[in-house]
Structures are given as structure tokens and as C-alpha cells.
Amino acid sequence: MSKTNAGRFFEDYTLGQVIEHAVPRTVGEGERALYHALYPARHALYSSDVFAAQSGLEGSPIDDLAAFHVVFGKTVPDISLNAVANLGYAEGRWLLPVYPGDTLRAVSEVIGLKQNSNGKTGVVWVRTTGLNQMEEPVLSYVRWVMVRKGNLDAPAPETHVPELAGVIAPEDLMIPEGLDFTGYDFALAGEPHRWGDYAVGEKIDHVDGVTIEEAEHMLATRLWQNTAKVHFDATFRPDGQRLIYGGHIISMARALSFNGLANAQMIVGLNGGAHANPCFSGLTVKAWSEVLDKAETSAPGVGAVRLRLVAVSGGDAFTLKGEDGKYLPHVLLDLDYWALMPL
Template structure:
């Protein structure tokens, strides 16, 4: 008599724990995903995004992009979602991003697949978790790189007594050099329609150090963030399963907060049409249903590009729980009563990125 007890469990996948990762390990992630116009429509239903290139095929074509690309963050979320079952299914939290570049626009009909290389490992002092650094690359159906990025994530250990690996923390660039930004082929802003775009502000209208309060806010709900996260096929337990966290709350996927803040930034940055790179990003604090997300931006730098009429604007996008009219990123270090080491109360996201804008 053949028994299936024990065999069934071996056919399922509990995901990787910290001790399952090895330096240099390459993981080919499952389930290629084809982007459709439905993704564009659902994205617009979930986030209040109004950027003209992703919204209007006519506007995109006038800027040299036909067919009209979807929002860059759709590609990011889909590519990121592919990595979750192998990298962060057993995560405590996704901690940050660096060296993310968008190499080419994604249009409906493109099929994305993702692979990741483990580039760093560090066990935490508690011995129960560790931080895994990976470099992930998403390609389309022609094998062309669509985007690549680094991220680091805190992952549970399966066995607290498992030996710690040698600590390797990768040296990542603080910012993507403007010379390394990839401008989409054919992009031309010389005949840019500021009326259709929604605001007149061009590259020269922004000053380094300037802060922009995006004013509007959106209250997060469980149905919306869970639907969005499922849309990207992100299977991380903490977003869906109330048993996955001691507090019994569903953690909002950090990418949901990124997209919400990016959409809110339209008010004041309507001409920041395309994200070219994400220099750095930190999910400063967890977000949950019931939190109202507001956003503000700081201009960090400007740069020229070789494309006609196209400049680059480096921005810090900050999402907050509730509106912070003072637009304060950091407060006093609570350990000393001075300095600016700690993030200010209510900060959810600190994202540093390059956007392409008309000159």
C-alpha cells in the first residue's frame, strides 16, 4: 500500500528562509506575466494617477512614444512580484532599494520575467532573522532588459540555531549617475503640450532645495491594497494573512505606498512624466488600512539629457501618515536630543528618483 502522507507536503513550497540563501546564488523566478490594457485601467482605478503619457495614447505619440507605455511602476510591481515567492515570502519587511534603472518602456503585450542574484547576506544580532541583498533583472519577450534594481529584505530564519553566513554587505551607489539614465528611444519634448499635461512647469522652473506640498491625501483600505498586491502576483503572507503578524494586521505592500505617493505628486509635478531611475528608497514605517497617505517632494538636482527637449529632475518623494505641512523629513535623534538621525514621526516612505521632464 502506498501512502501519500508526507509526500503531499513535499510538493508545496514554503519559500526560502534566511539560511537557504547563498552568496552568488541566481534564482530564475516563475510565472512570466503579460502586461495588458487591463493593467493600465486597474492601476488608474486604484491610484489617482494622471500623468499624460501613460493616460493618453495621443499625447504619448506626440512625444515620440507609440504605442503608449504603461506607468513605469506597473512594470516595477510586476517584476518585483515575481521575486516574492523566492526572496521575500518569509520576510519580516522589505527594507530598501538602490540602483534601479528603467531601460525601456513597457507596452501592453509585453511579457516580463525576472531573475535575481544574491549579492549580500547579514544575520541580525537576534539570531532569528537576517538581511538578504539581491540584484533583480526583468526582461521582456525579446530578452531585452526592461529594468533592474537592488533591494534588501529582512527574512525569518527557519532554525535560529543555523550557523550565520559570512557577512557581506554590497557597496551600492547612492545615486544613479545622470549619464547612465536611459532615455526611451524617440522621446522628444520639443513640442510638449503643457495644457494637455496639466501644468506649465518645466525643468528650469524647479530649484534645488525647493519643497512641494502635494496637498491631497488618500486613505488606505484593505480591499484596495490587497487587490493591488494580488494584481502584481505578490504572494507575501503579511499582506493578506492576519495570522502572519503578531498584531493580526495586514501590512500594506510598500510598493502600494510608492504608487500612491507618486500619483499624489501629480499636483506640482505633472510634467515629471517618466521615472528614469530610483536612486534609493526606504520604507521608513509600516502602513496599514485606515492610514491616510499624503506626500511632498524636494528637488535634489537637475540634469540635461541628449534627447530633444528632455531634462532630468532628481526628486525626493516623501509619503507621510497624515499631512505634514512643515515637510520635515527628519527630527531630533531621541538618544541625544540633537542632530537629525531619526525620521520624523509619520514618515512612511523616503524615495529618491530621477524623472524625465520637458526643458
């Protein structure tokens, strides 16, 4: 028994601790094809090497969210195996495109700790960095989780709640070297709407819906080597259902958002996000977006747009929270991100 990983408990984390996550992963054309099979992904930059080259990149990168999932998956055995809840994300930045053939690994630093007043759980904040085979950081984000204590008698650590930016400043977004949208082909990309056509406050109903199947979310979650039991083992929960990995809903909603945001090509920042309600198979996921902000960038023809992406299953159009300030039951995801769009 002692040879298996029981996961870390709250008392196993210390401030400043650096955790090198296991199992580096080479990603390639197979992962790209599977991403297109698992999600209705159509953003042209991730579909066509030619379109990507015409945009100044060396080829079509692995989808930004696929890169995120691979890095996230590496952290699960060390961070969230005993997590009660995935509480939030902040300060997420994509730093370099990931190309087929790249090998990713992940490192996390514990940047915050706070034991809960019940003495049974605590909140752990980690800043995770994804690195490629050149040891270059490709992705960095903060997430915080509520973790069970293994030994209730373990002393509470000194509370340290990190100060996190609510929004990444546009000037801190990393634009991939060479990216150039001045020759952007809107017809091939699928929609005529450019950066200037979107107004802050505008809301877009993405219309399409996808009904979720057990086989599909498990294929996806395994692909990212995310091993949390609740996603795979129907005997783990009393109700016999498998909780769907929150990242599956992020990717599904982002892919659905093509219809209305086809030109929000690259994700470069993750300002925050909440998995508002759990998702289970049989639900039909739809999505809507709200334009939260817009900014210029230094890259030719490239603007940045800050978007709220909401995944829902049922409910009234554009509804999010009740009068009590809590997410309504039909809301699955509320994500706040920066994307790059042609001017």
C-alpha cells in the same frame, strides 16, 4: 505539506546564486485601466496613446511603477516570504518601456550576505532584473531584506556587503529611444512648469489626500501577484490588521505628486527608498516632494530631475526625521528617484 513553498531562509542563499523567478506575466490594457482605478494617476504620457506618440514613443507604456510592481511581485516567493523587513533599494534603473502585450519575468542574483549578530536573521542583497518576452532587460534594481534563519545551527556565510551607488549618475540613466519633448504640450499635460522652473531644494506640498481601504490595497497587491501573507490574511497578525504592501504607498504618493509635478513624466531611476513606517487601512495618505538635483540629458527637450518623494499620514508640513535621526511616526515612505521632464 512538502509540496507547498515555505519560502527561503537566510541559509538558503549563497553569494552569486541566480534565482529565476516563476510565473511570467503578460501585461496589457486591463492592467493599465486598473492602475488608473487604483491610483489617482494622471501623467499624460501614461494616460494617452496620442500624447505618448507625440513624445516619440510607440504608444502609452504601462506605468513605470506598474512594471516595477510586476517584477517585484515575481520575486516575493523567493526573496521576501520569510523576510522580517524590506530594508532598502538602490541602483534602480528603467531600461526599456513596457508596452501592452509584453510578457515580463524576473531574475535575481544574490550580491550580498551578512548574518546578524543575534544569529537568528541575516541580510540578503539581490539585484533583480525584469526581462520582456524578447529577453531584453526592462528594469534592474537592488534591494536588501532581513530574512529569518530556518535552521539556527546553519553556519554563517562569509559576510559580503556590496558597494552600492548612493545615487545613479545622470549619464547612466536610460532615456527611451525616440523620446522627444520639444513639441511637448504643457496645457494637455496639466501644468506649465518646465525643468527650468524647478530649483534644487524646492519643496512641493502635493495637497491632495486619499484614505486607504482594505479592498483597494489587496486588489492592487494581487494584481502584481505579490503573495506575501501579511497583505491579505487578517488572522496573520495578532492585531488583526493587514499590512499594506509598500509599493501601494509608492504608487499612491507618486500619483498624488501629479499636483505640482505633472511634467515629471517618466521614472528612470530609483536611487533609494525606505518604507519608514507601516501603513494600514483607514489612514489618509498625502505626499510632498523635494527637488534634490537636476541634470541635462542627451534627448531632445528632455531634462532629468532628482526628487525626494515623501508619503505621510498626518504630521507637520515637510517634516521627515526627528532629532534622533529616525523617521517621524507619520512618515510612511521616503523615496529618491530620477524623473524625466520637458526642458
